[in-house]
Amino acid sequence: MHLSANNAINKQNGGVSLAxxxxxxxxxxxxxxxxxxxxxxxxAITGNQYRYYSAFAQAEAGLNQALAAYKNNATDAPCELNxxxxxxxxxxxxxxxxxxxxxxxxAEINAKASSxxxxxxxxxxxxxxxxxxxxxxxxAAALIVAGKLNAETPLQIAVNPNGGGIGVPVSIWSRDTxxxxxxxxxxxxxxxxxxxxxxxxxxxxxxxQNVGNHFPDLFTYLFGYRSNQANWLKxxxxxxxxxxxxTLNQGGGLYWVEGSGSCxxxxxxxxxxxxxxGFDPQxxxxxxxxxxxxxxxxSQIVGYVLLFGDxxxxxxxxxxxxxxxxxxxxxxxxxxxxxxxLKLVWSDYSAILEHPNNPSNGAIGLLAGGWRDF
Amino acid sequence: xISKQYxxxxxxxxxxxxxxxxxxxxxxxxxxxxxxxxxxxxxxxxAMNLAQQKLDxxxxxxxxxADANQFTxxxxxxxxxxxxxxxxLLKFPAGLVTGYADSYQLTWTVENGYWYQQHLTYTPxxxxxxxxxxxxxxxxxxxxxQHLQLQTIIAAISPNVTAELADQHSTDSAxxxxxxxxxxxxxxxxxxxxxxxxxRQTIALNTPHNQINAYSYNLAGKLLRQEQFTxxxxxxxxxxxxxxxxxxxxxxxxxxxxxxxQTGDLVIKDRGCQTNGIDSQCIDSNDLCxxxxxxxxxxxxxxxxxxxxxxxxxxxxxxxxxxDPFRGISDFSxxxxxxxxxxxxVANSGxxxxxxxxxxxxxxxxxxxxxxxxxxxxxxxxxxxxxxxxYKNYVISVLDTIxxxxxxxFNGQDNSQINWPPAPDLFSAPLQLALGNTQTLxxxxxxxxxxxxxxxxxxxxxxxxxxxxxxxxxVYDIELSHFVEDCQTPRGWCSSNPQQVTINxxxxxxxxxxxxxxxxxxxxxxxxxxxxxFNQAIDVSLAxxxxxxxxxxxxxxxxxxxxxxxSP
Numbered sequence: 001m002h003l004s005a006n007n008a009i010n011k012q013n014g015g016v017s018l019a020x021x022x023x024x025x026x027x028x029x030x031x032x033x034x035x036x037x038x039x040x041x042x043x044a045i046t047g048n049q050y051r052y053y054s055a056f057a058q059a060e061a062g063l064n065q066a067l068a069a070y071k072n073n074a075t076d077a078p079c080e081l082n083x084x085x086x087x088x089x090x091x092x093x094x095x096x097x098x099x100x101x102x103x104x105x106x107a108e109i110n111a112k113a114s115s116x117x118x119x120x121x122x123x124x125x126x127x128x129x130x131x132x133x134x135x136x137x138x139x140a141a142a143l144i145v146a147g148k149l150n151a152e153t154p155l156q157i158a159v160n161p162n163g164g165g166i167g168v169p170v171s172i173w174s175r176d177t178x179x180x181x182x183x184x185x186x187x188x189x190x191x192x193x194x195x196x197x198x199x200x201x202x203x204x205x206x207x208x209q210n211v212g213n214h215f216p217d218l219f220t221y222l223f224g225y226r227s228n229q230a231n232w233l234k235x236x237x238x239x240x241x242x243x244x245x246x247t248l249n250q251g252g253g254l255y256w257v258e259g260s261g262s263c264x265x266x267x268x269x270x271x272x273x274x275x276x277x278g279f280d281p282q283x284x285x286x287x288x289x290x291x292x293x294x295x296x297x298x299s300q301i302v303g304y305v306l307l308f309g310d311x312x313x314x315x316x317x318x319x320x321x322x323x324x325x326x327x328x329x330x331x332x333x334x335x336x337x338x339x340x341x342l343k344l345v346w347s348d349y350s351a352i353l354e355h356p357n358n359p360s361n362g363a364i365g366l367l368a369g370g371w372r373d374f
Numbered sequence: 375x376i377s378k379q380y381x382x383x384x385x386x387x388x389x390x391x392x393x394x395x396x397x398x399x400x401x402x403x404x405x406x407x408x409x410x411x412x413x414x415x416x417x418x419x420x421a422m423n424l425a426q427q428k429l430d431x432x433x434x435x436x437x438x439x440a441d442a443n444q445f446t447x448x449x450x451x452x453x454x455x456x457x458x459x460x461x462x463l464l465k466f467p468a469g470l471v472t473g474y475a476d477s478y479q480l481t482w483t484v485e486n487g488y489w490y491q492q493h494l495t496y497t498p499x500x501x502x503x504x505x506x507x508x509x510x511x512x513x514x515x516x517x518x519x520q521h522l523q524l525q526t527i528i529a530a531i532s533p534n535v536t537a538e539l540a541d542q543h544s545t546d547s548a549x550x551x552x553x554x555x556x557x558x559x560x561x562x563x564x565x566x567x568x569x570x571x572x573x574r575q576t577i578a579l580n581t582p583h584n585q586i587n588a589y590s591y592n593l594a595g596k597l598l599r600q601e602q603f604t605x606x607x608x609x610x611x612x613x614x615x616x617x618x619x620x621x622x623x624x625x626x627x628x629x630x631x632x633x634x635x636q637t638g639d640l641v642i643k644d645r646g647c648q649t650n651g652i653d654s655q656c657i658d659s660n661d662l663c664x665x666x667x668x669x670x671x672x673x674x675x676x677x678x679x680x681x682x683x684x685x686x687x688x689x690x691x692x693x694x695x696x697x698d699p700f701r702g703i704s705d706f707s708x709x710x711x712x713x714x715x716x717x718x719x720v721a722n723s724g725x726x727x728x729x730x731x732x733x734x735x736x737x738x739x740x741x742x743x744x745x746x747x748x749x750x751x752x753x754x755x756x757x758x759x760x761x762x763x764x765y766k767n768y769v770i771s772v773l774d775t776i777x778x779x780x781x782x783x784f785n786g787q788d789n790s791q792i793n794w795p796p797a798p799d800l801f802s803a804p805l806q807l808a809l810g811n812t813q814t815l816x817x818x819x820x821x822x823x824x825x826x827x828x829x830x831x832x833x834x835x836x837x838x839x840x841x842x843x844x845x846x847x848x849v850y851d852i853e854l855s856h857f858v859e860d861c862q863t864p865r866g867w868c869s870s871n872p873q874q875v876t877i878n879x880x881x882x883x884x885x886x887x888x889x890x891x892x893x894x895x896x897x898x899x900x901x902x903x904x905x906x907x908f909n910q911a912i913d914v915s916l917a918x919x920x921x922x923x924x925x926x927x928x929x930x931x932x933x934x935x936x937x938x939x940x941s942p
Binding site: 015017018020021022024025028029032035036038039040042043045046049050053054057058060061062064065067068069071072073074129131140141158159161162163164165166167168169170173188189190194206208214215221231232234235236238239240241243244348363364365366367368 | 386387389390391393394397398401404405408409411412414415416418419422425426429437438439487489492493494501503504505507508510522524525526527528529530531532534535536537538539540549550551552553597598599600601602632634635660734735736737738
């Protein structure tokens with residue numbers, strides 16, 4: 001009995017120590033489980049964050065691809081295209097919508113991306129605006145030279161009817177003297193179109209040479225940047241080599257031509273889109289950086305040409321019957337040689353160039369404050 | 375001894391320790407695993423941030439074209455590109471990134487994307503553009519046996535353009551060439567001047583189309599404005615309704631504070647076409663008459679522009695875009711001015727006569743609103759030349775009378791309220807000639823355009839504030855003598871007594887001593903266009919209009935036997 005009583009007590013004592021051990025174990029387990037929970041949570045957070053970063057980068061990819069597509073006039077909807085691209089098991093999709101704000105056109109890109117498990121969904125918006133190619137989309141004359149003009153080729157010039165003020169026509173504006181072929185003529189644009197250009201361009205009021213009020217810098221006059229900031233314009237332009245001048249008949253745009261050889265032109269820009277709403281041309285703006293221009297027989301440029309650089313005189317060689325519907329400018333002395341005629345028709349493209357509404361008539365840029373991620 | 379048996383048994387304690395030991399060992403192992411996972415999480419976080427940092431770094435290019443001194447879009451290549459430190463090295467270069475619990479290997483790959491013929495390709499096209507349209511970037515972070523990557527695309531959008539969108543261009547672009555104007559030396563041309571020194575000269579050119587040029591210039595000789603217009607008289611016939619232009623007209627530009635010409639709107643309205651004057655068949659021609667016949671019809675009074683304002687509704691006092699605001703209200707029907715046949719009867723169909731004033735706006739001839747002849751004076755040429763300043767003052771007094779009057783608009787109805795100043799006696803005094811003498815005459819017509827309420831008000835404001843108003847007032851003083859030819863009474867230079875005073879063109883000669891009042895008349899068909907060659911078509915009815923068909927100025931002549939001293 002006593003023994004059995006002792007045994008019972010002994011048994012009880014062992015149970016207590018075991019129970020204590022188990023309680024201790026339980027407590028430790030709880031601590032460990034808490035730590036485990038924390039660790040799992042930490043991993044989940046890291047995972048979520050990675051998926052978010054990744055989806056965000058994808059949405060930005062969508063935004064940028066849409067921008068690149070838009071800048072290149074891609075007609076394919078970027079959304080469909082991008083859906084085919086799934087290079088990290090994620091997809092992105094972007095849409096572009098154009099709208100008008102206070103008379104200016106803006107476009108909004110909306111890009112979406114989500115992680116593969118669909119837990120991270122990102123939607124980004126970016127508003128883009130258009131910066132005009134030209135600061136002055138109605139230059140004072142069809143031929144402006146910041147130096148001497150020497151034209152062996154007979155010119156036929158359609159004046160800017162308001163080049164020197166309201167109703168004050170200007171045909172050529174030169175900082176220095178003008179030497180013309182005596183067979184040169186001036187008239188209004190319509191007369192030239194109707195083959196009715198007959199007034200001699202000798203020393204008319206609208207031939208402006210050697211008089212005051214000159215542009216200090218022709219580059220600034222045309223584009224708004226000083227010529228030592230020409231890179232700013234270059235940034236907006238498509239950079240091409242002289243041999244690519246032959247491919248400018250596809251539409252409008254700003255081209256910066258640099259390299260060796262001549263820029264030979266057959267057709268640049270388009271003017272043949274006449275409808276009931278009037279003249280709807282596609283205008284090219286060509287900046288030839290120390291590149292001579294050669295106009296082929298019956299060639300036509302719809303837009304503006306600036307012969308730019310430090311070579312003087314800048315050279316234009318004409319085969320027969322070339323025409324420029326817009327303007328020809330040179331920041332050095334200019335020499336126009338050969339050929340039986342060069343028609344320079346002052347044309348007002350301000351309607352399409354002053355308020356650009358698509359990437360063919362202005363440079364696209366991101367509008368400040370135009371980004372949001374909701 | 376028995377009592378020694380009380381307390382914990384070794385076995386129980388051992389078992390308890392064993393259970394606790396096994397449990398703790400497992401927990402320690404687990405804890406170790408968890409802390410490893412936690413370290414990995416931290417490491418991944420760091421890697422993620424490093425990857426994101428590099429992506430952001432690559433997006434921060436300053437321009438597209440390459441430049442050795444700055445980070446440009448062209449520099450973004452595999453394991454190249456990014457912001458530069460002062461020493462010219464990359465701030466976040468590819469390679470080992472240390473300073474953390476782990477060391478990370480940072481690398482990135484760049485694939486060039488091109489939009490070629492409106493499709494995206496990652497194969498370089500030919501010819502190769504100066505830079506790719508977009509760059510696909512994969513940033514990789516490797517550490518221990520772990521790997522993490524982030525991918526995005528960067529488009530070739532110049533940050534300069536973004537900056538420019540918020541900026542203004544240089545003002546050099548606003549410069550225009552100064553065109554120097556040398557005022558006409560012709561003595562019969564008057565320059566109408568204002569207080570600021572701005573002057574206006576109107577010169578009639580003896581061209582087939584009666585071309586008239588008006589020049590506004592300042593005292594330094596800078597040409598401020600040039601106007602070129604003409605009047606044409608045409609044979610027309612009614613054709614079907616269709617697209618035609620409303621009247622081009624003058625208006626005030628409040629922004630630049632100047633008078634400007636506004637072209638008409640293209641609307642659907644009544645039209646005419648040019649005929650050969652014999653039958654009513656339309657002829658195809660490209661001259662000014664085809665435009666005149668086509669456009670010179672008012673819209674009906676209920677036809678509104680895009681701002682819901684009627685073009686022409688004389689009954690409501692709206693003349694702003696009527697072709698002829700100087701007609702009487704009875705000469706309009708449903709807002710449209712009437713047309714007349716050569717017999718003077720109203721024409722609603724078939725042939726009619728038309729006169730238009732055409733003006734060059736933006737290099738094109740536009741059918742312009744008709745004008746009004748305010749004064750007509752014939753006088754000896756020498757009188758005009760010697761007293762040109764008196765004549766200028768007279769013209770200015772006529773203009774001031776309009777501005778100082780209470781009229782709301784200057785049109786055919788309201789100008790009857792104006793008390794016109796008479797021409798100085800000097801110009802209307804009888805001309806005294808000695809027998810056998812000759813004298814050259816001159817005739818000056820003063821014309822003013824319709825002044826709509828805004829323009830009239832703006833001109834009054836300019837005058838009130840002593841600012842230039844005369845060069846913004848569409849006023850034209852025209853020497854008219856070569857617009858007329860031989861006398862065909864009442865047109866041309868005519869003598870009331872050809873036996874005593876003859877006139878050949880604008881030269882008079884005293885043949886004999888006048889015995890009765892004799893005068894020279896100067897007349898021409900005025901028509902709605904204000905000025906038409908005296909034997910050409912016209913388009914107004916004498917009875918119905920405030921404008922007469924024939925304009926006439928008279929100059930009394932007396933011929934005596936001797937030259938009278940101090941005669942003009």
